Amino acid sequence: MSADHPALRAEGVTVALGGRIALQDAHLSVGAGEPVGLIGPNGAGKTTLLRAVLGLVPLTAGRVLVAGRPVSQARGLIGYVPQRHEFAWDFPVDIAGAVLSGRTRRIGPLRRPGAADHAAVDRALELTALTDLRRRPVGELSGGQRQRVLVARALAAEPRILLLDEPFTGVDVRTQALLNELFGRLAEDGTALLMTTHDLPSAARTCARIVLLNRTVVAEGGPDVLADPDRMLRAFGLDGTAKPAAGGEAAA
Structure with a gap:
């Protein structure tokens, strides 16, 4: 990743x-090694x-732009953690198989995973404390x-860039501490991290910078921005200056 460009930059995105x-x-940017929290109301x-x-x-x-390149040229640099309801947990696969599916783009079509793929899965399981559970069906978790x-x-x-959509929602205290x-x-x-979350204490602990969003970037700064009533009021639309987008989950 070039030192001349941030890991991620959004410019005038509509x-x-x-x-x-x-x-x-x-507008926002995320630098290499920077954890950024994206905070705002539902529909923002x-x-x-x-x-x-x-x-x-x-x-x-x-x-x-991802590392100064269009997304179409840099998708391999991005990892994505969706909200849990977006994954098919009734699919008959164990934990190791589900994690291996994250290598699909690197493995390519009609190819079997190699030693590097299995090593990457082992490393990911170790990082997330799942090694001992690797053969457990995902439907039992x-x-x-x-x-x-x-x-x-x-x-x-x-x-090199990790996007996380509400990673702390509905998890136990042990998991929250492990993820933090x-x-x-x-x-x-x-690794650059951009995470959406409603868990403000976790955002304050985990993120070096906070971006307040309500259809556009309302404010940004260090974790202390979460304690600024004026900027929080603006972000959550309570002073009439910002209104959440319509459309429910699609615009969350």
Whole structure:
């Protein structure tokens, strides 16, 4: 990843979903090794912004650059941890198999995984404390274990940028502590992290910078921005200056 470019940059990103503006002129950047929290109310466009970074929704205006390149040229640098309900937990696969699926882009079609792929899976399982559970069917897992599987699956791709959509929702205290520690270690190793979360204490502990979003970037700064009532009021639309996008989950 070039030192001349941030790991991730969104410039004037505007997205329309179902004829409504979900994001408008949003700007943000994430540096290598920087953990950034994306905070805002439901319907504010947080998930939409992650999907724009992944190239999964078309941009009405603006651009997204990954290490200075268009997303289409740098998808292999990005790992994505979706919300848990987006994964098919009834699929007949064990934890190791689910994590190996994170290597699909690297393995390619009609090819068998090699030694490097299995080593990446082993490393991801170790990082997420799942090694001893590797043969357990995913349908038998608790909520915290499922969240760790999704993180391991993303890490198996060996990304330099990790996008996380609500990683702390519905997890137990042990899992939350493990994830907080893991995200800190990843950042120390140079991985850029951008996470959406409603868990403000975890965001304050984990993130070096906070971006407040409500269809556009309302404010940003260190974790102390979460204690600033004026900026929090603006972000959550309680003073009339920002209004959440319509469209429910699609614009979350």
